[in-house]
Every structure is written in C-alpha cells, then in structure tokens.
Amino acid sequence: MLTRVFISALLACLAVVSQPQPSQAVTCGTWKEAEKSIRWYWEKAAPTEKILTIEQNGPPQTYSKVQSTNQKKIDEYGNEWEYYQKNPYCSVPAKLKVQQTSGPRIFNVSAVFKVSGRKFTFDDVAVGGSEALLEPGQALAPDVPEIKKIITEAYMANIPADLHSKIQVDKVMIAPRTLSRWDGGQSGYSMASVDMYLIIDGERKDKCEVSLVNLYKGDEKNMRLDAAGLWKVEFRIKQSMYRCTGKYQSRVSDFVNKVEVKAPPPPVDTSWMKEAVGTYKGEIEDELVNQGTTVLSMGSNGKISGTFTYTERKFQSEGEIYNCTPVKENELKCSWKNQKSMGMLIFNFDSSRSSFTGRWWGRAEKDSSKWDGKKTSGTVPAAASGAAGQPEVTPPPALKNIMKGFGF
Numbered sequence: 001m002l003t004r005v006f007i008s009a010l011l012a013c014l015a016v017v018s019q020p021q022p023s024q025a026v027t028c029g030t031w032k033e034a035e036k037s038i039r040w041y042w043e044k045a046a047p048t049e050k051i052l053t054i055e056q057n058g059p060p061q062t063y064s065k066v067q068s069t070n071q072k073k074i075d076e077y078g079n080e081w082e083y084y085q086k087n088p089y090c091s092v093p094a095k096l097k098v099q100q101t102s103g104p105r106i107f108n109v110s111a112v113f114k115v116s117g118r119k120f121t122f123d124d125v126a127v128g129g130s131e132a133l134l135e136p137g138q139a140l141a142p143d144v145p146e147i148k149k150i151i152t153e154a155y156m157a158n159i160p161a162d163l164h165s166k167i168q169v170d171k172v173m174i175a176p177r178t179l180s181r182w183d184g185g186q187s188g189y190s191m192a193s194v195d196m197y198l199i200i201d202g203e204r205k206d207k208c209e210v211s212l213v214n215l216y217k218g219d220e221k222n223m224r225l226d227a228a229g230l231w232k233v234e235f236r237i238k239q240s241m242y243r244c245t246g247k248y249q250s251r252v253s254d255f256v257n258k259v260e261v262k263a264p265p266p267p268v269d270t271s272w273m274k275e276a277v278g279t280y281k282g283e284i285e286d287e288l289v290n291q292g293t294t295v296l297s298m299g300s301n302g303k304i305s306g307t308f309t310y311t312e313r314k315f316q317s318e319g320e321i322y323n324c325t326p327v328k329e330n331e332l333k334c335s336w337k338n339q340k341s342m343g344m345l346i347f348n349f350d351s352s353r354s355s356f357t358g359r360w361w362g363r364a365e366k367d368s369s370k371w372d373g374k375k376t377s378g379t380v381p382a383a384a385s386g387a388a389g390q391p392e393v394t395p396p397p398a399l400k401n402i403m404k405g406f407g408f
Contacts, residue, residue, distance in 0.1 A: 055094065067084060192213075296378075307319065318338060
C-alpha cells in the first residue's frame, strides 16, 4: 500500500535501459576531425574572433550520458513512465588561442563525439575555462565588480562632500562582453552599454546611460598603461544632468565638458496651469484609436495630476497621471501608469486651455502614440462664457429701464 501511494505521488517515473556499447573497433574521432570541428564551431559562434593557434590537450576520453528515448508508458496507477538510456560519448580536449578585441585569450575546449551507427560522429563543442594573455606592458583589465566600483567612486568624486548623503549610486549595470582593448599599440580599455541608477533624496531615478567608459593607468593625456599604477576612469553621460543629479545639477561637475554646469534657466511661468484643470474627452491611441476621458486637477501645492480611462476591445484601461511638470507655457510633461504598464506623456494646450493635443509612450519616446482631448467641464475661458459660447452683451441703458419696469 505504501509503495502504491509513493508511486502515485510521482509526476513521472524513469526507467533507464542500457544501450549496447560499441565494439572495440569503434574509436573516438581523430584529432584531424576534432580540429576541423572546433574551427567550424568557433567561426559560427564568434565570427569576429580570430583563431591564432589550436593544439590537442590530452588523449580522447569516453563517457556516457543518460538521455530520453522519447518512449513513454502509462502504468496501471495512471503514472507516466519515460524511458531513458545511457548513450556513449567521447571527447577530444584542445587548447585554443583566439584574438579578441580585448586581446588574446586561451580557451580550454573539447570536440564532443557521439555514437551514430557503428562509429563516433561530431556532436558539439564544450567550452571550459579561459585565461587572458597579456602583451608587453599590458595589465589584465579589472573584473566587472571592480569596474563598477571604479565608476561609482569616479562619479561620487565629482559630487561635493555635503551632497553625498543626498546623491547616491544605487547600482551600475554592465552588459556582458563589452570590454575592448584600444588599438594602435595602446593598452587601455573601453566599455560600452553601461547604465547607472542613482538615488536622489531617497528616490530612485531613471537610469543614466553612460555613452563611453575609458579605463587606463598612467598619464591621462595618452592613457597608456602603467601596470604598476592604479586604474583610472573617464566616462560621459548621455542624459541631461538633471536626470542624473536632480535639483543639485548646478553643484555637480558636468562629465561631458568637465566644467561646472551652468545655472538652471529661470522657472517656467505656471500661472496658466490652473486654467488647464478640467475634464477632457478625446482620442487615446493604444493598439486602436479609442474614445477616452482625461481628468486634470490641481493640488494645494499648485501641481497638476489626474486620471484617465478608455475602453479597447471591451477592456477598460484606468490609470493615473502624476509628476506633471511645465516645459513651457501651454506644454505639460507628466508620468502615467495603469494596470499593466507605465511611461511618459506630453500635453500641448491651445491658448485658451480648452483642448490639448498630446502623445504618450512607454519605453521609448520615438514609439509615441496619440492622446488628444477637448474640455467638457472645468475652468471655462472667459471668451467662451455666455450663451452658445458667445461673450455676454451688456444691455443699453434704455433697455435696462424697460426691463426694470417689468420687475427685472
């Protein structure tokens, strides 16, 4: 009974059968076959890397792997059994020297062969550990954790000490295989695809995308490498300094020009914003162009926020509008979020603030979509008051006296 309960609890049961081993006449692939296979594999997997040398690194080795036969059976208890078998393999180890952008590197690889009929045929290449080779006067580039530390320390070095508690580096993200060695005999390193995330006044900011990172030792002018010195770094940031330093941008060095950032421009006039408050009906484009409602309100702090709704294919999208900032008169840039995503939007109001044309996007501004609205309630412009949207007309004095006689 216990055996039956135990078996019933299994999702799948395994049966391993042995495949007859090849006869002694079946030998592993030759070194000539192994070398040809490794070269073919490397040209396909890393076409930008040049193979400098390849040599055998020991005798062939045989082993077996347990693999599915793709045969299944359901037993009397309803359990599914999948049959596996041991298949013979062999490998020919090799040492491979390749030229990468960061310099030459030695790889330990093996050409793997499996039994097919009555002989071993090539199956795959197994790639093991590797080691960078240094050229004269060159030092091995620091590893990724050390590079992150160097970038963090370099950024914080440009920030006044009294701001260190307000501006912090949250993390540095480095894409794999982006380190390259300088050409022309120089032995510094460059990196691409580096993103930095900051915390400004306790709030995590959007990423600062780093466009270039140079790692070097020795003299900054020629950035040639002194293997005995400390690593130094130079990098530039793509985004505006406000994204990467917040309201403290005027006190933080500009990484592009290495000069103090100019004082921010005078504040944008915000007196018009109260007239933008109201309810708007219009088109919000998602996969389709949908009729939507946008409601904008103003808080006691003078900032605008709001909500929006629209229905697409019977699914109602409801969301928030927040972090609204005036770019210039009649232009508002905000953040939005709904049940499934978030992003940015821009509203451009007409001079009377009775309608707007806008666009929104998620990940990339270049993929923006339409977001328009016409005011249906809220603050009504003076020119639009009175009947039928016409300005009110004051009756002439004679007519006023007649109206007064009738009790008006």
